[in-house]
Amino acid sequence: MFIPKISSINENHKIEMLLCPDVRGIISKLPSNIKKELEEIRLRVDKPLMINFDNEDYFVSMDGKVMDGPSGSFIVSKKNIENTLQFITNYSIYSVEEELKNGYITVEGGHRVGIVGKVLCSKNDIRSMKDFSGLNIRISKEKKGVSSSVLKYLIDNKGEFLNTLIISPPQCGKTTLLRDIIRNLSTGMPSLGFKGKKIGVVDERSEIGACFQGVAQNDLGPRTDILDACPKAVGMMILIRAMSPQIIATDEIGRREDSDAIEEALLAGINLITTVHGKSIEDIIQRKVIGSLIERKIFKRIIVLSNSKGIGTIEKILDGNTLNEIIGTAIKNKVG
Amino acid sequence: MIIKVIISTLIVCCSSLIGVIYAKTYTERTRLLNNIIGTLQMLESEIVYSATPLPFLLKKISRRNNTEITRIFNSTVEILDKKSGFTFSEAWQMAIKEETKYSVLRREDIELLIQFGNTLGVSDIEDQVKHIRLAMEEIKRSYEQSIVEQNKNVKMYKNLGVLFGITVVIILF
Numbered sequence: 001m002f003i004p005k006i007s008s009i010n011e012n013h014k015i016e017m018l019l020c021p022d023v024r025g026i027i028s029k030l031p032s033n034i035k036k037e038l039e040e041i042r043l044r045v046d047k048p049l050m051i052n053f054d055n056e057d058y059f060v061s062m063d064g065k066v067m068d069g070p071s072g073s074f075i076v077s078k079k080n081i082e083n084t085l086q087f088i089t090n091y092s093i094y095s096v097e098e099e100l101k102n103g104y105i106t107v108e109g110g111h112r113v114g115i116v117g118k119v120l121c122s123k124n125d126i127r128s129m130k131d132f133s134g135l136n137i138r139i140s141k142e143k144k145g146v147s148s149s150v151l152k153y154l155i156d157n158k159g160e161f162l163n164t165l166i167i168s169p170p171q172c173g174k175t176t177l178l179r180d181i182i183r184n185l186s187t188g189m190p191s192l193g194f195k196g197k198k199i200g201v202v203d204e205r206s207e208i209g210a211c212f213q214g215v216a217q218n219d220l221g222p223r224t225d226i227l228d229a230c231p232k233a234v235g236m237m238i239l240i241r242a243m244s245p246q247i248i249a250t251d252e253i254g255r256r257e258d259s260d261a262i263e264e265a266l267l268a269g270i271n272l273i274t275t276v277h278g279k280s281i282e283d284i285i286q287r288k289v290i291g292s293l294i295e296r297k298i299f300k301r302i303i304v305l306s307n308s309k310g311i312g313t314i315e316k317i318l319d320g321n322t323l324n325e326i327i328g329t330a331i332k333n334k335v336g
Numbered sequence: 337m338i339i340k341v342i343i344s345t346l347i348v349c350c351s352s353l354i355g356v357i358y359a360k361t362y363t364e365r366t367r368l369l370n371n372i373i374g375t376l377q378m379l380e381s382e383i384v385y386s387a388t389p390l391p392f393l394l395k396k397i398s399r400r401n402n403t404e405i406t407r408i409f410n411s412t413v414e415i416l417d418k419k420s421g422f423t424f425s426e427a428w429q430m431a432i433k434e435e436t437k438y439s440v441l442r443r444e445d446i447e448l449l450i451q452f453g454n455t456l457g458v459s460d461i462e463d464q465v466k467h468i469r470l471a472m473e474e475i476k477r478s479y480e481q482s483i484v485e486q487n488k489n490v491k492m493y494k495n496l497g498v499l500f501g502i503t504v505v506i507i508l509f
Binding site: 017020021024082083086087089090091092093094095097100128130 | 383387388389390391393416419421423424457458459460461462463464
């Protein structure tokens with residue numbers, strides 16, 4: 001299977017630009033094969049500098065050596081975090097005030113920076129955050145092609161898309177898979193006789209499109225409309241009324257009102273693709289909202305992801321009507 | 337005789353020019369401080385209403401007029417755009433050092449601007465407004481003082497210049 005790789009050297013350079021000079025120097029000294037695999041860079045006040053790749057944590061020493069234990073590693077200071085935050089926010093913390101309330105900022109390139117610190121509240125609302133104590137730079141890797149092995153199961157013999165649910169534990173590539181499926185549905189797949197469809201994406205957590213100043217940083221195909229940072233239920237309604245999509249895609253449904261919005265979408269003859277956190281179908285069926293959606297056989301295809309053979313392993317694909325396994329053996333689906 | 341007249345007028349002219357130049361530093365400073373207050377006001381309203389990030393904001397404001405303070409803005413942005421790892425306050429300080437080499441601003445004014453740069457961009461909107469207001473308050477005080485000094489000194493230096501020229505002429509001839 002041919003999967004195009006994004007030039008990671010350039011991407012890495014951009015990420016390093018977000019860091020303060022001290023940390024930048026250390027990260028740039030990392031071996032290039034690790035740089036390519038980097039998933040997270042974590043900075044915590046007075047704690048060792050930590051990176052994450054291959055789903056494992058490692059510490060980094062002053063001269064860019066990767067270590068299992070924290071001894072001898074570079075200790076991040078408060079100054080490091082403050083300066084890094086300056087570069088992340090384009091020297092203007094006030095300009096990301098709204099994002100700060102959610103605890104993360106999306107930067108150019110679609111990477112996300114999680115931020116913790118002291119939260120200032122007024123009434124029930126978070127007013128702002130200060131005295132920042134920890135940053136987590138999550139490096140987004142747009143893995144084009146991860147959905148190639150599942151796409152043929154999501155389309156019926158008339159070339160129609162089937163409502164799909166992706167079940168996955170955290171950090172198993174659920175959003176990445178969803179994103180690539182959206183891109184393919186939007187572009188169309190001539191090899192499967194599937195013409196591109198209009199897709200509406202409600203991107204509540206800005207993870208699918210990773211919008212930076214309103215522009216999606218990830219390729220979601222030519223027929224895709226994105227409602228960025230919009231609550232899912234409201235967003236679905238807006239899309240149904242405003243953009244006449246043929247397929248609606250959202251991330252992580254589960255609330256009461258989501259189910260109402262899904263109902264509305266189905267009435268309008270719109271297909272759905274969505275994801276949910278969970279380990280297995282048995283686990284999900286217990287849940288109130290999503291469980292009842294499955295029992296009413298709204299989803300025709302259920303994809304279960306896991307980590308058993310690396311990130312993004314496709315554990316199984318189920319037929320939503322019968323809950324029989326269409327493929328029961330795990331497919332290793334590591335890309336990039 | 338004619339040469340004497342020419343030389344003495346030359347002397348008087350030169351010394352009064354020196355007087356005018358001296359006097360001008362006072363009017364210039366007043367004008368500049370007034371400018372800074374206006375620019376800070378613009379900065380405040382832009383931050384409050386559009387929350388534009390500083391590099392874009394400074395560029396936008398400096399496009400509107402060309403004074404010493406907007407030149408500082410410009411060179412700050414230039415330093416930031418290189419992305420060589422300077423924080424805003426570092427870039428700001430460098431820009432101020434560069435642009436105020438021949439400035440009529442006093443050391444205390446420059447110190448105040450540097451102080452102000454340390455607070456710019458590092459907090460939320462509400463806090464930014466407070467800092468800008470504070471800086472504006474202080475510059476306003478210097479501005480008022482500067483007007484008083486101007487009124488006192490401008491006339492004096494101009495007169496002093498002329499009189500000094502005449503004195504020299506009288507002593508010489």
